[in-house]
Amino acid sequence: AQLEEARRALDAPLFADLSGDIGVSFEFFPPKTEKMDTQLWDAVQTLAPLGPRFVSVTYGAGGSTRERTHATVARIVRETSLAAAAHLTCVEATREEIDAIADEYWAAGVRHIVALRGDPPVAGQGFAPHPGGYASAADLVAGLKRLHPFEISVAAYPEAHPEARSLDDDIDNLKRKIDAGGTRAISQFFFSPDCFFRFRDKAAARGVTAEIVPGILPVSNVAQTRRFAAQCGATIPGWMDRLFEGLDDLPAARQLVAATIAAELCRRLYAGGVRDFHFYTLNRAELAYAICHMLGVRGNAQVTEKAA
Ligand code: FAD
Secondary structure: OOOHHHHHHOOOOHHHHHHOOEEEEEOOOOOEEEOHHHHHHHHHHHHHHOOOOEEEEEEOHHHHOOOHHHHHHHHHHHOOOEEEEEEEOOOOHHHHHHHHHHHHHHHHOOOEEEEEEEOOOOOOOOOOOOOOOOOOHHHHHHHHHHOOOOOOEEEOOOOOOOOOOOOOHHOOOOHHHHOOOOOOOEEEEEEOHHHHHHHHHHHHHOOOEEEEEEEOOOOHHHHHHHHHHHHHHOOOOOOHHHHHHOOOHHHHHHHHHHHHHHHHHHHHHHHHOOOEEEEEOOOOOHHHHHHHHHHHOOHHHHHHOOOO
């Protein structure tokens, strides 16, 4: 496997040779304050001219951002020509409540849902479905499909979801989500291209035919990412710590290192046949913009604002 990865890295085209056949999408979270709102909107407007396939807005644990997610997605639909996707989870809500949220999205013109189970409200306690709620993401996908012909994206885990009995079991669960009506999978972040390729090959061998889009997290703060990674079963390689050593007080240098690592990951994924990338933007445009630019994804300034 290591030899194979080394070969792919050598074969990877230089950035200058990427042929403009890449599609991207961007993920945002709903803002809590006015300042964060301005930051989000700046990021949306900066990234919009890159012509993403869609942009998505996350849903807070336990439905804590229900109104804010809705308001953010509805504003993107109203004020831009971007295709907007709303994340939705099964946590702490009955089927009727979730169906009502989905109906509101449909009425607001939203046609794409990222359907997730969500995490238990108290970290570390196992997930217990709400009585009368959807029990899993696959269950939610089926429910949404009964309501409206949504386009649906689901989550995939190249290193296996932390609660899964095995990677094979988790891939079987991914297949259930696709079979229930999922259009594509978006992966949890990861840092080894080879890990993603092995997952993609295994998923194909177990009958997952939908595209699996890698989720790219440009990391400029390893300590913060490590805390997050511990909860979601992603591995932070040792080399990443070494690359950021001594840069604590040099935020601009950290950004440059972050862009380089993420662009290199994308370049190697491209060499392995990947053509679509989903960026976890954390509501900041610069890193995603720079990486897209290096990948040959260039702007068309026309798409940002809807005609008055
Ligand atoms: P599921 O697909 O239901 O799987 C959960 C676990 O149960 C897995 O281990 C699976 O293997 C197992 N499982 C399910 N069904 C079965 C079965 N029948 N038999 C055996 N095992 C089974 N969280 C949020 O709160 N808000 C968000 O906006 C959000 N966005 C995300 C976006 C992406 C791209 C990703 C990758 C994750 C996101 N998450 C979000 C996190 C997600 O909610 C958690 O990872 C959650 O723990 C699992 O959600 P899921 O949809 O993968 O669940």
